[in-house]
Amino acid sequence: MKNYIIIILLLSCFVRFAAFGGDIVGKIKAKGAPNAGNTVIYIDKIEGKTFKPPAKALLMDQKDLTFYPHVLPVLVGTKVEFLNSDNVLHNVFSPDECTGKFNLGSWPKGQKRNFTFNKPCVAVMLCNVHPEMEAWVLAVETPYYTVTDKNGNYTINDVPAGTYTLRVWNEKLKADNVKVTVPDKGNVTQDFLIKK
Ligand SMILES: [Cu+2]
Structure with a gap:
């Protein structure tokens, strides 16, 4: 012993x-x-190292027709929750290959939808309803x-x-x-x- x-x-x-x-x-x-x-x-x-993504999702808010934060780096495998804090509907999508060109649709104020970034990626987040809305998610392979x-x-x-x-x-x-x-x-x- x-x-x-x-x-x-x-x-x-x-x-x-x-x-x-x-x-x-x-x-x-x-x-x-x-x-x-x-x-x-x-x-x-x-080289030779992989890192476990956080259990807790990270948040990207949509408030006053703006994404917050504007730039969000995450570890590959991290779930990002997109919150709508506005009274209007948004429609988050990404045109980038590395995100599979996701389109999350629209959802009411106070609710969230999410996407998990499973590949290394530099992805722009856009809104189908408001062309001026833009943010970036960088999924990287280390914390x-x-x-x-x-x-x-x-x-x-x-x-x-x-x-x-x-x-x-x-x-x-x-x-x-x-x-x-x-x-x-x-x-x-x-x-x-x-x-x-
Ligand atoms: Cu919008």
Whole structure:
């Protein structure tokens, strides 16, 4: 019995060491746009690793004829619930292949319909009723993603130590991928310039 306890203690130490790492932090500057908000920064793939999607669905609201949030990154396999908070009917659909070109139809205020993003995907969300409505869902293959604040600052928390390809997505602007190395302990800073 004692041996088991020692083994479990040793294993838990190992797991802790293996999980060590830090945050990836930085600032995105935009050339050709008023700001670098709503930019997604993510590690798109880690060879040999898959991640379990969250049990809880994420929410995209439709309020005042606008989707909230405008940009929603999710882990592949995540269910997104589309809430209608307006008195009018909307009709959410996506024209993108990676979503199977879904069309959720229309539903009344206070109700939700959902879609599960089972493939890596950059998908635009549109409304058949209101052509000005537009939002984006990015389904990525790791849980290491974030969206910039309106000043372009970002933090991806608790990334295990290792070297990764960091990608940037913005609906209008681009940046090259960058390799980053998260040390065993501490943060790594990576800034980007996004442009046309
Ligand atoms: Cu609408």
